[in-house]
Each structure stands twice: as structure tokens, then as C-alpha cells.
Amino acid sequence: MKTLRIITAVILVCLFGLYIAPNANAQTIIIGPDQYAFQYSVNTNFGLYFNATNSRYEFKNGSGQRVWSTHATTGDTWIRGNIEPQGALQVGANKYAFQYSVNTNYGLFFNATDTRYEFRTSSGAPVWYVHANTGDVVASGDIQALGSLTGNGDCSSGSAGVTGLNCLDASGYLGVQGANDFAGEDSLDIFGDEIGVLGISTGTTTFDNYGVLGFSNGVGVGAWHETSGNRVDLATSTNAIDATGNSSLDGDVYISGNLGVGVSSPTEKVHVTGGNIQLDGWNYFDGNITSSVQNTGFRVYNQGTFKGGLFYSGTDDAFFLARNFSVPALAIDQN
Incomplete structure (x- = not known):
């Protein structure tokens, strides 16, 4: 009987390359390099194969192709x-959840140090990541939203100002339109340090558009109406208010400095050049003069030279028509 078992073992070794250990409770299958551990009898391409060249265990399909492999060392x-797992797939700290086989730097990486999910570049640098606890997202490239982009947070351009992310189009143009586009891009051409343009369309054509402009190159804020050409700029480099077009004010106006009409730098409280003055109704002058010869009235100048006028003298309580105060041509005593 013992001889029969030995003969059977020899036959199996010769036919199948199998060696059965003399332990009745365990069997060890020993195979050579680049050989199957077992095969399916109907199609011997199926089976478990040991790839000695790449040091891996391989399950193969009916064509002998690898469908699953595990590296024998790593x-x-x-x-x-x-x-199609029925349970969760787990990944360790600071490990990839998946990698691209051609370049394993590509993939989804869990950064346990900073607690965030990272999509990485060909060099292994994070190009897009989201914080696992706060949900904060940092994207190195552009973000294109084909649908609506909503949220309750602020849109920030970063601490570096315009060198950070842009909240709007790179042109800084924002249009709120009616039936037709706001024409700010077409009718307004500004080169330089422009911050942005806000346009509001109230009708069906571009002629119904209004605009509010914001700049950093000399103008704080401006408003304009396309149809009439009227505009006003606030906090310019030279004036607090710089307007083009007619002005209509309802209420009192207080001016602490001088008022110039036709002159940009008035030297008197009211300074008019380049035209006539028309006053309808009573003209009221109050000099508050009780004595001295400091007179109030009308003075006539020709090219900056005093030529005479109509004066009131507080000393004499009289009106003078004179070339100068000391030699009156006509004096009317009020007493």
C-alpha cells in the first residue's frame, strides 16, 4: 500500500509538476518561475499565474491576459x-486614493497633515484641493461654471489684489440688462488702471442704459447717461466733482470757497469771465459799512486795470460816481 502511494506521487510530479508534502493535514503546491499555480481544464488560459519577471501574482482571462495582479513584494x-465594492474603500494617511498608471504623481491624494483632498499634477503638486472639515476650496487654474454659481460667502480677489483670483470677467465688466446688452464695453474705452464698470439697462435699447463707473486712475466714481451725454465724476485728480451737461439742484447750495463761471481758478467769491451777467429782479448789496472809505458797490476794470465805478462811502454816508475815491465825479449825500 505504501508503495502504491509513492508511485501515485511520482506520477503526479511527472505529469503536473506537483509535490504533495507528507503531511496529511496540509498540502504545498510548488511551481517554477512564470508558471500557473492552477488552470481551468476547459481553457487553460484561465488560472493563477506567477510572473517571475515582474514578481507578481496574476489572475488571467481566457486569452491569457492579466486581469488582476498583486506585487509579491510591495x-x-x-x-x-x-x-464594485459592497463596503468602503479605505486609504491611509498621506496616501493616494487612486493614481494614473503611466505617471503615478497624477491622482487623488489625501493629505492628512493639512486634512484635505488633493488632485495632483504630473510633478505631484496639488492643483486643486478641498479642506475635509471646512469645505474651503483652492483652485490653481480657472473655474468655469456652465450653470448657476450660488453661495452665501464672499467673493475674494485675494490679498494680492488684482493678481489674485478675479470675481468677475477679466475686463471688470458687469452688466445688468433689460432686453438689450449694456453698451459699456462698446461706448466706453478706458486704458489703464480700471477697477470695473457697472452697467444698468432700463429699457429695450442701448440708449436706455445708465452706468456707474469705478476707477483708480484719477476718478473715484462716476455716473453717466448715454443718450444725453451727461456725466459726473466724483473725487477726480483735480476736482471733487467734475460734470458734463446741465445741472439741476433742488435745495440750497453752500460754497465755502470761490465760485468761477468760465474760469477754473476763481480769485473772488464770484468770478465770471468770457461773457455777460444778467440779473433779473432786485440786486441786493449789503456792505455792512458804518465808517471809513472802504466802499462797496460796482467797480469797473479793463483788462485787469481799475477804471472807476459806483461806490458807497460809510464815512460820508453817500454814493459816489468816481474815477477814484478821492476825486468823485458825482456825489449823492443820503442825508
């Missing part, structure tokens, strides 16, 4: 098809 596993 334990790295490769799968040809889809994975």
Missing part, C-alpha cells in the same frame, strides 16, 4: 476592470 494591486 503588495500593490492592479485591476483591469471595474471595482
